[in-house]
Amino acid sequence: MAGIVCRTASQIISSQASCSSSVLAVRHSHWFTSVLSLKTSIPLRAEPKKKKKVDPRREIMMKERLKKKLKRLEKVPPELIPIEDFITPAKCFDETRIRDAPKLSFEESERRALLLKEWSRYKYSQHQTEMDTIEEALEAQRQALDELKLESEELYKAAVSSDMDLFPFQREGPSYTPPITNYEAPEGKYNNITRVYTQ
Amino acid sequence: MAAPFTRVYRPLWRIITTTTLNKGVRNVSSTRQQWSAQNVKTAGVASPWALHGAVCLQRLPVVSQDRSPIEDEFMELMHQMELERSLLSDHELRLLEDAARMSRKQEEESDEEEEDYRDKDIFTAQDLEDIWEQKLKQYQPAQRSQGVDEKGVSSSERCLAESLILLVKKDVGSQKLWLLPQIQWQTGETLRQTAERALASLPGADLKATFLGNAPCGFYKYKYPKDIQKEGSVGAKVFFFKALLSGHKHLPLEKNSFAWVKKDELQDFLKPEYLKQVRRFIMAL
Numbered sequence: 393m394a395g396i397v398c399r400t401a402s403q404i405i406s407s408q409a410s411c412s413s414s415v416l417a418v419r420h421s422h423w424f425t426s427v428l429s430l431k432t433s434i435p436l437r438a439e440p441k442k443k444k445k446v447d448p449r450r451e452i453m454m455k456e457r458l459k460k461k462l463k464r465l466e467k468v469p470p471e472l473i474p475i476e477d478f479i480t481p482a483k484c485f486d487e488t489r490i491r492d493a494p495k496l497s498f499e500e501s502e503r504r505a506l507l508l509k510e511w512s513r514y515k516y517s518q519h520q521t522e523m524d525t526i527e528e529a530l531e532a533q534r535q536a537l538d539e540l541k542l543e544s545e546e547l548y549k550a551a552v553s554s555d556m557d558l559f560p561f562q563r564e565g566p567s568y569t570p571p572i573t574n575y576e577a578p579e580g581k582y583n584n585i586t587r588v589y590t591q
Numbered sequence: 592m593a594a595p596f597t598r599v600y601r602p603l604w605r606i607i608t609t610t611t612l613n614k615g616v617r618n619v620s621s622t623r624q625q626w627s628a629q630n631v632k633t634a635g636v637a638s639p640w641a642l643h644g645a646v647c648l649q650r651l652p653v654v655s656q657d658r659s660p661i662e663d664e665f666m667e668l669m670h671q672m673e674l675e676r677s678l679l680s681d682h683e684l685r686l687l688e689d690a691a692r693m694s695r696k697q698e699e700e701s702d703e704e705e706e707d708y709r710d711k712d713i714f715t716a717q718d719l720e721d722i723w724e725q726k727l728k729q730y731q732p733a734q735r736s737q738g739v740d741e742k743g744v745s746s747s748e749r750c751l752a753e754s755l756i757l758l759v760k761k762d763v764g765s766q767k768l769w770l771l772p773q774i775q776w777q778t779g780e781t782l783r784q785t786a787e788r789a790l791a792s793l794p795g796a797d798l799k800a801t802f803l804g805n806a807p808c809g810f811y812k813y814k815y816p817k818d819i820q821k822e823g824s825v826g827a828k829v830f831f832f833k834a835l836l837s838g839h840k841h842l843p844l845e846k847n848s849f850a851w852v853k854k855d856e857l858q859d860f861l862k863p864e865y866l867k868q869v870r871r872f873i874m875a876l
Contacts, residue, residue: 489678504668511665525874529808532871536810536830540782543642543828550781551806558804563835566652569732570751 473589640812641827644785645773647756647808647873648800650836650851654735654751685716744850747841754875755851757836758860759793764816769850769860771869773829782807786832796844800834808833809872811865831872 483489496504541548658666679687714722735751747755759772774789776782783805790800807830814826850860854875857866 484678486678489684491675491677491679494675504672507664507668510661514661522876525876529872529874532809532868533806536807539810539812539828540807540830543640547642547782551783553805555802555804558801561801563651566655566752568655569735570653572733 470591473591476587639824641824642776642782642785643773643827643829644776644782644789645771645829645831646786646790646800646802646834647771647831647869648790648798648834648836649873650747650755650757652752652754656752682716682719689715689717743846744852745844745846747836747844747851749851750853753853755853756857756873757798758850758852760848760850764819768862770865771831781805782830783832786830786834790834794848795842796849797842798836799838801837802832802834804833807831809868811868813864831869833872 537548537551540551743749749755757772758769760767761770761773763770772789772793774785774792776785780788783802787802790798809831811829811831812826813829814820815824820826852860854870854873857870857873861869
């Protein structure tokens with residue numbers, strides 16, 4: 393519209409005044425707007441820009457929706473980590489793996505029963521001796537503490553006070569063969585295939 | 592008159608005397624003398640005993656004990672029963688398959704090429720077993736039993752399957768006796784510190800030990816012989832503290848002054864009265 397106005401204005405001006413052709417040619421180009429026409433710069437000739445108020449509202453709406461989705465996801469209770477020891481592996485249900493049950497003779501079953509009874513008797517006597525040894529050691533300690541109390545109250549209190557440095561107590565137990573002096577253990581490389589679960 | 596009367600109430604007296612803190616009540620001479628008549632080792636009249644702290648240093652077993660015959664039998668029975676109740680493992684299945692394949696191969700000569708290809712690529716289960724056995728033979732573990740009394744009594748490497756106690760030969764009065772290492776208590780330290788000092792002051796022994804708690808595990812009372820007895824001191828009380836030997840390597844100790852002994856060997860070294868008290872808290876299970 394403004395361009396048409398510009399052109400008609402320039403034509404009127406050219407008919408009135410016999411300007412040089414070069415000036416006319418210059419005026420016909422769209423880069424040079426006429427002096428009389430409206431001074432419109434090129435950006436203003438484009439469509440008017442959308443208002444910015446709608447955009448922040450839209451963004452806020454998006455954020456709220458995301459938050460609601462997150463809350464819904466969080467409310468779901470976390471999946472329990474499976475205890476691998478309680479799940480029998482499928483291999484155990486394989487029928488090809490069942491052994492042939494051996495038939496025990498009468499003597500063999502008798503021998504087993506008698507041995508089990510013998511074992512229970514042996515273990516019982518072992519337990520009794522252990523308990524007796526412990527009882528005696530405790531009694532000796534009790535008497536020692538009594539004597540110490542007779543001697544001096546201070547020492548008794550120091551003896552009865554708990555020892556902070558003792559626990560945590562760690563000790564390596566006996567092995568089948570004694571340790572070899574100056575033994576260099578071979579480097580043990582292993583691939584750790586344990587499954588790690590995260591909640 | 593009074594003597595039989597108090598004899599009946601002896602336990603009650605003992606309870607009362609141990610709970611009262613006042614020493615004056617206890618040291619009434621009449622009751623004391625009656626008590627001493629009944630008890631073998633008791634104090635004199637209001638006399639302070641010299642305190643000693645001793646350490647019962649134990650070297651715990653390094654190697655597991657041998658099985659008794661019944662334990663052996665039972666172990667075998669358990670293995671057998673476990674085997675009978677179990678399922679076949681992968682390795683066993685493979686062994687069976689290989690055996691079946693071998694028998695088929697021998698009976699029927701067909702499918703020879705296929706079988707050959709398969710065998711050449713993979714080891715048979717039997718081959719694997721042989722390889723594993725070879726590897727095991729390459730490793731030489733140390734000997735379990737060091738032979739009968741190969742090491743002297745003063746070495747801490749003897750009798751690896753049992754716990755040993757450290758004994759020290761000491762001058763007591765005029766005699767030389769085998770004792771658990773002990774030292775006199777000094778004012779200002781607890782008895783446990785006395786025991787630690789006793790261990791540290793052993794000549795020529797660099798032994799590191801962990802003491803088990805502050806409380807003594809046993810005590811021994813003895814009276815000095817009459818010529819040494821003065822007015823102030825009648826005898827001595829020794830309080831024992833348990834400790835476990837830590838660390839593997841130890842310098843060899845002097846033969847004549849140190850000994851590592853098992854519980855059954857203690858009677859060869861210690862005096863009977865002393866032994867009676869010491870045996871109570873040494874546990875050889």
